[in-house]
Amino acid sequence: MPETSCGRGPRICFADGMNKNPFRKLQRLFWRYFFRLVVFTGAIAEWVCMAWVLIMILRLHVPWPIHVLGPVGLHMLNRRILGSRPGPAGARSSPFVRAYVGVVFTSLFGLVVLLANGAVWALIAAALGIASSLGSPVAAADVAGAAGMTGSVALVVVSSLIAWGYGPGQRRVHVLELDVVMPGLAPEFDGYQIAQLSDIHLGGYMTVDALASHVERTNSLSPDLTVVTGDITDGLDHVMETFPVLGGLRARDGVVAILGNHDVYTGADDVTAALRRLTPFRVLRDESIVIERGGHRLNVLGLNDAGLDWTRGVREHPALPRLAERVPAGEPVVLLSHRPDLFGQAAALGIGLVLSGHTHGGQLALPWPSSRPSSLAHFISDFPRGTYQLGNSTLHVNLGLGVTGQPVRVFSPREITLITLRSPAAAAEA
Numbered sequence: 063m064p065e066t067s068c069g070r071g072p073r074i075c076f077a078d079g080m081n082k083n084p085f086r087k088l089q090r091l092f093w094r095y096f097f098r099l100v101v102f103t104g105a106i107a108e109w110v111c112m113a114w115v116l117i118m119i120l121r122l123h124v125p126w127p128i129h130v131l132g133p134v135g136l137h138m139l140n141r142r143i144l145g146s147r148p149g150p151a152g153a154r155s156s157p158f159v160r161a162y163v164g165v166v167f168t169s170l171f172g173l174v175v176l177l178a179n180g181a182v183w184a185l186i187a188a189a190l191g192i193a194s195s196l197g198s199p200v201a202a203a204d205v206a207g208a209a210g211m212t213g214s215v216a217l218v219v220v221s222s223l224i225a226w227g228y229g230p231g232q233r234r235v236h237v238l239e240l241d242v243v244m245p246g247l248a249p250e251f252d253g254y255q256i257a258q259l260s261d262i263h264l265g266g267y268m269t270v271d272a273l274a275s276h277v278e279r280t281n282s283l284s285p286d287l288t289v290v291t292g293d294i295t296d297g298l299d300h301v302m303e304t305f306p307v308l309g310g311l312r313a314r315d316g317v318v319a320i321l322g323n324h325d326v327y328t329g330a331d332d333v334t335a336a337l338r339r340l341t342p343f344r345v346l347r348d349e350s351i352v353i354e355r356g357g358h359r360l361n362v363l364g365l366n367d368a369g370l371d372w373t374r375g376v377r378e379h380p381a382l383p384r385l386a387e388r389v390p391a392g393e394p395v396v397l398l399s400h401r402p403d404l405f406g407q408a409a410a411l412g413i414g415l416v417l418s419g420h421t422h423g424g425q426l427a428l429p430w431p432s433s434r435p436s437s438l439a440h441f442i443s444d445f446p447r448g449t450y451q452l453g454n455s456t457l458h459v460n461l462g463l464g465v466t467g468q469p470v471r472v473f474s475p476r477e478i479t480l481i482t483l484r485s486p487a488a489a490a491e492a
Contacts, residue, residue: 105137107173183209227472248358257285260419261462292322292400309341326369375403409455
């Protein structure tokens with residue numbers, strides 16, 4: 063059995079402690095200093111992309127001292143404009159800052175593709191050098207010219223994709239419909255529908271009009287139950303305006319919400335109090351409710367978020383065994399957990415369905431593999447997006463309805479999930 067890394071106080075065990083290899087430690091160090099690295103690396107990225115455009119596309123001469131002063135000056139500018147922690151609050155401060163953060167963000171991806179382009183052509187040049195030594199001469203200028211052309215094309219493509227992600231890409235909302243076979247589900251609950259929203263991040267980049275539209279769209283699905291799996295808000299200054307709109311969510315058996323790490327950063331007790339005052343939601347913090355149909359029961363469990371840094375996935379939650387023990391043997395259970403990494407613990411306890419969020423699917427993803435696109439979310443969770451199966455247990459990781467960091471989404475649209483529960487008997491007959 064692998065060791066776990068457990069925090070002080072209540073025994074919270076984190077995913078990063080599941081093995082002791084150096085990569086995990088390096089990964090933790092990277093995320094710990096992530097925002098500082100963004101400010102520093104962003105300056106280098108801005109200058110590399112700017113210099114590439116000047117030299118490779120516009121064919122201008124740039125004196126070498128400028129290549130030293132350029133990134134230094136940009137780093138000083140980044141520190142002044144962005145501070146040490148660029149994020150939603152800073153980016154909302156003015157249209158200029160929002161635009162500038164977008165340039166820095168795009169430049170970082172531009173740097174990545176230019177480095178990748180250079181690495182590929184270095185390998186090609188090495189292979190061609192071997193061929194030249196065997197009697198097939200290849201001009202170095204031809205290789206350099208081809209590398210310059212592909213680098214320019216890659217820079218344009220990536221910049222265009224991210225520009226699209228800031229516009230139409232981040233406005234896309236996908237309604238994902240899932241059928242889930244639930245162990246122990248009575249025929250009376252067959253066809254029971256749960257609408258899941260997650261990571262709304264009110265107060266960030268979610269306008270009241272957009273929120274109202276999402277609420278209306280969710281209500282149009284006519285779910286039996288609506289659940290909100292955490293990261294509801296990024297502050298309390300707006301709740302008198304936004305929470306009543308969010309409170310317009312309707313379902314036959316009501317709306318159940320849990321808190322995420324951003325809610326805990328804001329203040330778990332304050333967010334809970336505001337939700338209970340301004341919405342009709344049932345907020346579960348290591349609590350459960352029971353829904354009945356014809357004398358049969360469906361148990362809904364809601365976990366409180368650990369509230370530590372956003373890259374640590376909780377693999378074992380201390381309240382979960384206690385909550386699971388209270389469920390009579392054989393009864394179906396839906397678990398709401400903001401972070402998805404405790405899926406193994408939940409499956410071992412016989413929980414049929416786990417609904418999570420947290421990862422946003424990385425917000426920016428590659429278009430492949432189509433079943434589970436690669437993204438930055440792979441670095442913060444073993445369950446970055448989509449649906450997973452472990453024995454008779456199912457996990458769904460919602461892509462989130464809001465955004466954080468930057469209002470950008472590429473191949474990772476906003477998501478509303480509609481889960482239809484199926485009894486084993488009905489599934490067997492289908």
